[in-house]
Amino acid sequence: MLDQHRETFIQEANDLLRELEESLLDLEEKSTDQELIGSIFRALHTIKGSGSMFGYDKLATFTHEIETAYDLVRSGGLSVTRILVDSTLSACDEIRGMLTDDEDRSGALSDAQTAIVEGFRNLLKNTHSDKPSAPTPDAVVVDAEVNSDELQHECTYRVRLTPSPDLFSNGTNLLPLFEEMQGLGTCRITAQVENIPRLQELDPEACYTFWDIAINTDRGQNAIRDVFIFVEDRCRLEISVIDSMEREADGKGYLKLGEILVQRGDLSKDNMQDILSQQHRFGELATEAGIIDHGKIESALQEQQLVREARDKRATVEQASTIRVPAERLDSLINMVGELVTVQSRLTQVANSSHSQAILQVAEDVERLTAELRDNTMSIRMVPIGSAFSRLRRLVRDLSQELGKEIDLLTEGAETELDKTVIERLNDPLVHLIRNSVDHGIQNPQVRTAAGKPSRGTIRLSACHSGASVQVTVSDDGQGLDLETIRLKAIEKGLIAPDALLSEREVFALVLLPGFSTAQKVTNVSGRGVGMDVVKKNIDSLQGTIEISSKQNIGTTITLKLPLTLAIIDGLLVRVANEFFVVPLTSIEECVELKLSDVKRASGQHITVIRGELVPYVRLRELFGIDEALQAAEQIVITRVEGNRVGIMVDEVVGQHQTVIKPLGRYYKHINEVTGCSILGDGTIALILDLAKVVKSAARAEAANYENVQAGSV
Amino acid sequence: MQSVENGLKQNSRLALAGELTISRASELAASIGQWLAEQETVAVLDLAAVTAADVSFLQILCAAHRSSLREGKSLSVVSPSRELLRAMKTAGFERRQPCTQCTGDTCLWQVKEGL
Amino acid sequence: METTNTNETVQYLTFSLDEEVFAIDVAKVREILDYTSAMRVPGAPDFMRGIVNVRGNVIPVVDMRLKFGMSKTERTVNTCIVVMEVDVESETTVLGALVDSVQEVFELEHGHVEPPPKMGTRWRTQFIKGIGKRNDQLIIILDIDMVFSLNELTQLERSRLASKATASEEAPATT
Structure with a gap:
């Protein structure tokens, strides 16, 4: 039982790591993108949290160090640098390693891991000295969440708006402001009317009311402040975060009614203890005792409800978005649908020979339903090809750095869907093709500049549907293939006769033959011996085709045509x-x-x-x-x-x-x-x-x- | 001021109309206060023709209600207009429990189940 | 592996090939089907008769007579396919064995099974688990996991396609 959950955890953690890498690479380009930083933080946080839940203590300890850094990044206390991204990427590799090492889940960190942790601590040390004063730990969290301009994820805030009595004197109408608040998110506004006197004592132009607002929004605290910006000097505005995904993830249940009131300062702790000592419903008791106004309880209740609703909503969103199902179960479903299709066509045959209108009608309905069922079942297996693309970005980054080349990887059509098995088996060929492009296709910046090309090379990876198949192309703007070199090499290797007349397409196809490799020198990137013939073999086994086209000094394009599904x-x-x-x-x-x-x-x-x-x-x-x-x-x-x-x-x-x-x-x-x-x-x-x-x-x-x-x- | 005149005729019933906002707050507070003082036991505010209201008016209503309670009178609001209800809702005056000051079932702001 | 108590009984299903009677552990047998013609898969050895459709599942059928070096199984009223579960490389595979006839299920105490003779049988000893006696008849108990091990079944005497090339030179003469 536990093992099954652990397996799920490992799967999910690997998914998260992939997303994490993706975000990190994006972060390199958009180093101030709060949304990215937020998602990195969340991914780390989740890995840490669920890791320790499943006994991966080492992993949790390690991840915690990195998470701490990103918490600081998020609050603006640490800026995104190349070093930070590099270290985080290596940290991802370590985490991945720790996931597979099932034996040693709670041992000591390895030297490499300790070095990474030290690296992160150093990054943090440098920034702490910059800070004027070290805030208390609890305050750091609040600050981090409250200070950032654009909060990227939903939080529940508690707002108390206390206008000064002369608020109305300049004609201020609060109603439009409240409406604006409603626009920010789900919002519960409670007017506190306890200070309104009797009519005889009322100054009709003074404001006696104050408001408690609970709001659930992803827009951040500043957005709330902005609503009240014009009344700011005539109001006291107190905003605090009362719930967020992280807090929920930390397993904190939401506050009890009494706790909310004490936190707001509407009730003293002693009073609360007194009330709690009697075994009755808190709200009734508190008001009966006359120590608190009904309105305060009303708003506390509203707040509780809002938090509960927000949590429920998050839970349903999480539940609705994905369900993990073991692949075997899908396979057996597909098998059964296959059988059903067979039975259905037999039914149609029988119905056709029966000449009974009623049976024909039923057979037609079954046929239609079966077709729909089949299509739907097949679509379950379909996943976006982007999952295969994402690991290639990392590959290009690491390889080009290693080789001293400057290469951008552009991807298109990452949302193109095809069968999960096809994608899995496409991984290796794609890695190989990309390696080839990085290693042999794209030249060094100096060579490129000399050839009048931009020093940065581009590899374009794209996928699109074409009929019942998917076309995946890998193209680079590198040196291209040299027809004559290929021909000579093929003759040398005895693959073609010296006098063979071959079309351009046929010459390129030679590259796909076993044992053919045109690399001038062997590098540790593309390796030796295994060449395009392996790619071809892989693609063949997928019932796909591969085609090469190239122009010298312009670049090479390799087109893979794959079936949508193998099923x-x-x-x-x-x-x-x-x-x-x-x-x-x-x-x-x-x-x-x-x-x-x-x-x-x-x-x-x-x-x-x-x-x-x-x-x-x-x-x-x-x-x-x-x-x-x-x-x-x-x-x-x-x-x-x-x-x-x-x-x-x-x-x-x-x-x-x-x-x-x-x-x-x-x-x-x-x-x-x-x-x-x-x-x-x-x-x-x-x-x-x-x-x-x-x-x-x-x-x-x-x-x-x-x-x-x-x-x-x- | 046709509304107040109208209210004087029937006396126990006062109908208010138009935009009841801060610009009319003092005048409204005065008229309602005067009218309420004249009532013996039952006072009914007809707010069907209210086209707009703001927090200042909601405060006046609340204050009037508190006065009436103190004086042992029953002040109730009948057929509030959609605009008035919207103002109540937006400004967060609606509540499930009556205010502390209100006794029994009389709180103006209490939303009854099924309403 | 075979640490069974000597008094323990095992149920066996017997079937015949030619005059010989063979037995297999009933636990391995899933069902017995009437003969249906199998779809031949080109390139496979002759004893792999082809594949049949068993309620939507495709299973391979092995001609046991050919597998044991006898002549090809000819269809009679008694011919049938014994569908069994075989452990191949620690995975269970379903497979059909084409036999002349299925005879009976009987119990045999473990002690009544003798180890396979080292020599003197027509059958390769690694296929034989033991020899049992039933009404004075000797019954060869097969180790079907061995009989149907992957090596045994995919081992090609010679690819049919290659042999086809030699066969086709005779073709023009006959037409």
Whole structure:
């Protein structure tokens, strides 16, 4: 039980760390942004708080030191510097390390950690000497919250407005001011009328009333002050923070009625004790005893209620925004929806043959609901790609610093959503591509300036939806790829013949071949040996494609095209004899019918002419050894595989088919040509083809065949 | 001053109208005080035609009510206009419990459940 | 692992392949299905007959006769698929075994199971947990976790696709 909670804590802490890093990097650019500082403080505070709750004492102690610094930053006592950001980033790394080290949760800090803590203490020491007087600890908190201009998060304030009697003499009307207060947030105003005399003694033009206001706002104390700015010299205005997220997080319950009154000075402590000693409702007793005016209790009650409401609201907002669910539970939900889709299409089939209007109607309704259910279920797995982007910012920052380069990372479309699994598996390739751009793409500032470019390089990382897939591009304004260098290297490595004529696109594609690396020197950034072929392998396994384009001295753009999800596929259902296959729709260009006579003319050369263009094709029947009599006519699905047009010959194109992908399981892990399967409406299984692999093994089979024929003819 | 004239005719019932703000505070306090003094037991303020009110008027009402209590009279407000109710609400005069000075059920500012 | 008391009884399900009778621990058996044709997965070894759809779940089917070096299972009225849970690399995987017929469930005391003979059987000893006796008939008790270990099932004699290349040279002659 505890372990499960601890796991959740670790997950959440890692999420927070990621946000924290994000904010820190932003802070470097906007060092006075109170909102950022606030969110950093809150993240640290939460990590510390929940850390100690789950027994990560070391982590809590460590985080506390950093939090202290940001508390000071927040109150303006410490300014944001490069050193501060750097140290905090390293602190994040340490915290992350402490999270994974489950064994040693409460031991002593390591040397590195102690050094960081010392660093922070030094930063603090320098500022404390600047301060005229050290305020009491409790006052620091209040000051911090009260002094900042723009309070970035919601707080509940207690305001007492005591006008001087002559307030009205210049025609002041308080009502518009109260209305303005209502505009700042949720607000409870209580007029205290105890000083109003009888009519005979009343000076009609004097103000006898004072006000207690409880307000819950994210606008900060100064905003409240501003409301009363014109009456300031004729009023006494007392403002204090009575509740905030931090206070709630500290586990402080809100004050009891009596405590509020004592805090306000409306009731003495002794009186409160007296009243409390009697076991009755406090409010009734206090007034009965005549020691306090009803109005004071009224406003204290209002205050209590406001705080309670604000807390409830925060709680519901927190609850409503996210729910953590284990991924397996989602997977099983998706499986069930997949089954439902299958059952539903069977129902539709049955309904169609039943000729019963009533059943047809029901089947239609079920179909519509199932489609909605499927789409909704799929969308649960969708997460914004921004989570993958954020760690790359840190990478670019650290790497460019290490290499003495100046690089900005611009991201676009961070909100683009795609399947969680796709994002997870996209991480490594993206890191690799970014590393490449930093290391090989973008030159040193001097080189760039000499080439007439701005000394700061830019890497642009963007994501957008395009149809049923997501396009992710990584482009830099670096030196670009040199066609000739690549060609020579490929010849040297024996990847192409010296006289091979290749298009620009084909040359760039060489970079993706195993063992190809164009880096002039090996650096510890991009490493040795593993190159773009690993990226390609990763992207392939995601059913994605990769394309490179580059202009020398202008830059390189790498475009990844990925499916939205690995759980569902849009495909074309084809039949060979009585076996069914699904060809991914993304790679399909057109379908052409091929007559038996055309096949004969081509006499097993596996090449056909489609509108004047020679197109090689693969006969699935032959490749998969499905031995049955030839059909009078077969159909060719023209696809584009790795830039080339390839036909896939089948008996029949059944139609478009959107389906839940089911894995074949571990026993078929080594089968390359098939990525999974899908269950058709009648329960039949259709295999989902990996076209690139199908074409590759067809080429292999053909080559072997050719050799055999050669051998046989000798 | 038509309102006060009107009130004099019926005497126990006084209707006030128009903008009851600080500029009329002294005059209003005087008229109400005088009218209230003339009433024996029951006094009714008809505030249906009030088009605006500010804190000064709310104070006058409160003071008048306190006087009436002291003198053993019953002062009540009938059909307050929307503008008056809004002023009461905005200025925080509304409350769930009666003021300390008010006995029983008579507090002008008490919001009854279901109102 | 096998620290069971000698008096403890285990229930076994028996099935036949050709004339031989094999037994497996009933605890491993999930259900028994009538024969349905499996969707062949190209490139897989022949004894991997393909995949079948069991109420929306896709499970692989192994031809036990081919796996044990006999001829391919031909469909008869008795042919069926024994669906079982196998522990592979400390994970449970569901898999179907195509057998000639399923016979019975019986109990056997642990003491009545003899260790596998070192030699003299047609079967590889690492597949055999022990030999039991039932009505004077010898029953081979299989260690199905071993039979269906990943190494056993993914080990390719030769890729079908590669063998297809050699086969296709004969094709023109027949057509």
